[in-house]
Amino acid sequence: MAAKSPTDGIITLRPWQPSDAAVIVECVDGDPEITRWLDQVPQPYTLADAEGYIAGIGKEAFAITQDATGMVVGSVGAHMNDTGDVAEIGYWLRRDARGRGATTRALVLIAGWALAREGVARLQLRADTENEPSRRVAERAGFTFEGVLRSAYWNPRLGRRVDWAMYSLLPGEPA
Numbered sequence: 001m002a003a004k005s006p007t008d009g010i011i012t013l014r015p016w017q018p019s020d021a022a023v024i025v026e027c028v029d030g031d032p033e034i035t036r037w038l039d040q041v042p043q044p045y046t047l048a049d050a051e052g053y054i055a056g057i058g059k060e061a062f063a064i065t066q067d068a069t070g071m072v073v074g075s076v077g078a079h080m081n082d083t084g085d086v087a088e089i090g091y092w093l094r095r096d097a098r099g100r101g102a103t104t105r106a107l108v109l110i111a112g113w114a115l116a117r118e119g120v121a122r123l124q125l126r127a128d129t130e131n132e133p134s135r136r137v138a139e140r141a142g143f144t145f146e147g148v149l150r151s152a153y154w155n156p157r158l159g160r161r162v163d164w165a166m167y168s169l170l171p172g173e174p175a
Contacts, residue, residue: 005062006109011102013062013076013109016054020063023072024050027094034092037131039157041092064093064106073097076106078114078123087114089125091137098133107141111175121171126164128155135165142175143167 005014028034029045042049061077074093080086089110093103114123127134129148139145149164169175 006113007067008105008109010067011105011109012065012067013106013113014065015059016057016061016063016075018051018054020072021047021050021054024053024075027072027074028092031095033095033098033133035157037128037134038092039155060087061090062106062110064091064102066097066102073102074106076103076110078110080117080120084117084119085121087120087123089114089123091134103137104140107137107143108175111141111143111169115169115171115175123169125167126152127167129163129165135167138165138167141169142173143169144173 005012007013025045025047028041028050030043034041035043057077060079061075063072064074064076065072074091074097076089076091078087078089081088089107091103091106111123114120123143125138125143126149127138129135144167146166146168149166151161152164153162154160155162
């Protein structure tokens with residue numbers, strides 16, 4: 001991770017800390033949108049789940065915090081592939097912070113951070129084609145819609161196969 005946390009003066013991305021576990025539970029547990037779209041996030045979501053999340057995410061995920069209050073409002077990460085040239089982006093935001101641009105700001109910040117790493121040739125993210133808020137975030141952050149991966153994944157919570165909208169951002173493209 002870079003020595004300085006990425007920030008735009010409104011949102012800062014900082015490393016997760018063990019003391020953040022309770023706030024992750026507060027953000028994630030029982031949230032209907034997180035439950036719907038992120039089926040790998042356990043529900044109910046416990047303190048043990050949050051502690052495991054923090055321990056397992058390494059240096060590629062950040063807490064999204066508001067500069068004015070320091071409040072944790074979500075998470076954003078860039079998981080690198082084995083060769084270190086492609087990063088898969090993922091994000092979530094707590095219910096009471098949505099709709100004010102924080103996720104888009106966080107996505108722009110993580111994109112800049114990831115693309116500054118040597119050898120990174122592509123950032124990508126996937127969203128269920130029906131997850132309009134997540135798709136709008138990707139588009140507002142400058143990611144290019146590439147197409148749909150049809151019937152790409154079985155989501156047991158939705159009880160159906162989902163189509164993923166694929167987005168990318170390449171070095172030199174504005175984020």
